[in-house]
Amino acid sequence: xxxxxxxxxxxxxxxxxxxxxxxxxxxxxxxxxxxxxxxxxxxxxxxxxxx
Amino acid sequence: xxxxxxxxxxxxxxxxxxxxxxxxxxxxxxxxxxxxxxxxxxxxxxxxxxxxxxxxxxxxxxxxxxxxxxxxxxxxxxxxxxxxxxxxxxxxxxxxxxxxxxxxxxxxxxxxxxxxxxxxxxxxxxxxxxxxxxxxxxxxxxxxxxxxxxxxxxxxxxxxxxxx
Numbered sequence: 001x002x003x004x005x006x007x008x009x010x011x012x013x014x015x016x017x018x019x020x021x022x023x024x025x026x027x028x029x030x031x032x033x034x035x036x037x038x039x040x041x042x043x044x045x046x047x048x049x050x051x
Numbered sequence: 052x053x054x055x056x057x058x059x060x061x062x063x064x065x066x067x068x069x070x071x072x073x074x075x076x077x078x079x080x081x082x083x084x085x086x087x088x089x090x091x092x093x094x095x096x097x098x099x100x101x102x103x104x105x106x107x108x109x110x111x112x113x114x115x116x117x118x119x120x121x122x123x124x125x126x127x128x129x130x131x132x133x134x135x136x137x138x139x140x141x142x143x144x145x146x147x148x149x150x151x152x153x154x155x156x157x158x159x160x161x162x163x164x165x166x167x168x169x170x171x172x173x174x175x176x177x178x179x180x181x182x183x184x185x186x187x188x189x190x191x192x193x194x195x196x197x198x199x200x201x202x203x204x205x206x207x208x209x210x211x212x213x214x215x
Contacts, residue, residue: 009142014191015133021187022126023149023156025085028180029119030157031164032092033057035173036112038165039099040053049052049105 056109057116064120070207071121073199077129082188084122089181091115096174132193 010016041050071080091111098108127146134142164173202210 007137007141009134009138009145012134012138012142012194014194015130015138015142015145017187018130018133018184018191019145019149021184022146023153024183025181026150026153026184027157027160028177028183030154031161031173031177031180032095034158034161035165035170035177036053036095038161039170040108042170043099043102044105051052051054 052105052109053112056113060113060117061120064117065124066208066211068121069124069211070204072125072128073207075125077125077132078188078191078193081122081125081129082185084118084125085181085185085188088115088118088122089178089185091118092174092178092181096171096178099174100169100171129193132195133191135194 005011010019037050041047044050091114094111095108095115098111130142130146131139161173161177164176
């Protein structure tokens with residue numbers, strides 16, 4: 001299939017807005033995961049609690 | 052323990068969440084779920100700041116990941132509804148890029164922030180980041196209700212099994 005600009009999803013305004021919102025919030029979700037694992041290890045010092 | 056509390060609900064809820072995604076107003080459901088996830092993120096931050104017992108933290112993390120487990124299939128099924136049919140393939144590709152980009156940016160940002168601030172402050176920031184997707188959901192208008200099905204629940208689960 002040849003690339004055709006009309007098939008590019010970011011041309012759709014709704015999708016572009018949703019993708020931008022998702023980018024920020026999913027980055028936040030990964031921040032939460034890293035911070036959570038870090039906090040548990042720091043406060044308990046236990047690999048079992050981290051698992 | 053903490054990661055088991057995250058993964059077990061995600062595993063158990065994946066099929067019921069998919070059934071729910073098929074039969075609900077995906078946009079409204081996502082707004083509700085995200086509105087629940089945001090306070091639970093703040094709650095985790097508060098519990099860490101308040102030196103709460105570990106079991107309480109584990110309970111909140113379990114509830115939070117139960118909500119998150121429902122979010123993922125609902126979000127995935129909302130995406131094709133936001134674009135005309137000819138753009139669905141591109142939408143899936145762009146969404147995949149967004150997902151991987153956030154996976155790079157998020158932990159890198161968290162690592163940097165953890166070096167300069169307390170761990171609970173990182174939770175305040177990541178909780179606030181949920182506002183972005185909430186705002187986008189308020190603005191967005193689905194173009195179609197494509198792929199929504201209203202079979203009985205048993206048929207929906209059988210459908211999931213067929214694809215698995």
